Amino acid sequence: MKLSYIPLIVVDFSEAVQFWRDVAKLPLTYSDEATGFASFDTGSTTLLLVSRNTFASANEVVTPAQEQNHSMYLSFQVDNVDATYADLIAGGATSVYEPRDFPHMQARQAHVTDPDGHLVELYTPFPKA
The missing domain is CATH 3.10.180.10 (2,3-Dihydroxybiphenyl 1,2-Dioxygenase, domain 1)
Structure with missing residues (x-):
């Protein structure tokens, strides 16, 4: 598939x-x-x-009103989490959490929601040593 x-x-x-x-x-x-x-x-x-x-x-179905359903999310690798996060927030996204480092995941991440409440992850891998 x-x-x-x-x-x-x-x-x-x-x-x-x-x-x-x-x-x-x-x-x-x-x-x-x-x-x-x-x-x-x-x-x-x-x-x-x-x-x-x-x-x-x-x-031919009725879809329920959008809710904050975070059972799945979109994940985007970006060059700069902080800059992308700031741009999305300035453009109308809602913050779930601000950029921060996740050493166990070897990445810097942030999460926002789009205007419909879809959860969006932004991440930048840590540089390889």
Whole structure:
């Protein structure tokens, strides 16, 4: 199996596109507000945004309102956790915890949530000795 994309169901499609394109700085590869789909290049796996209404009508299901569900999260390796964290917070992300070192994981990390409450990890591995 190959993980090809990760879909996020979003409430405010325009706000979500703006956040991931302009704040997180992911390259937008496709967007159609009328159909409620957008995709972003992450370098290895596509991040797909699907509006809640589009998902519900396409799958004939009612999706519950977004809650702070942290049973899964997106993890992005970045060049500078502190700078990326600051940029995301300034752009509307909510802090879960500020950048800090995790010696047992050999990385500096921070966590934020996007405007829909999806948990996002930022990490930078420690330099190899």
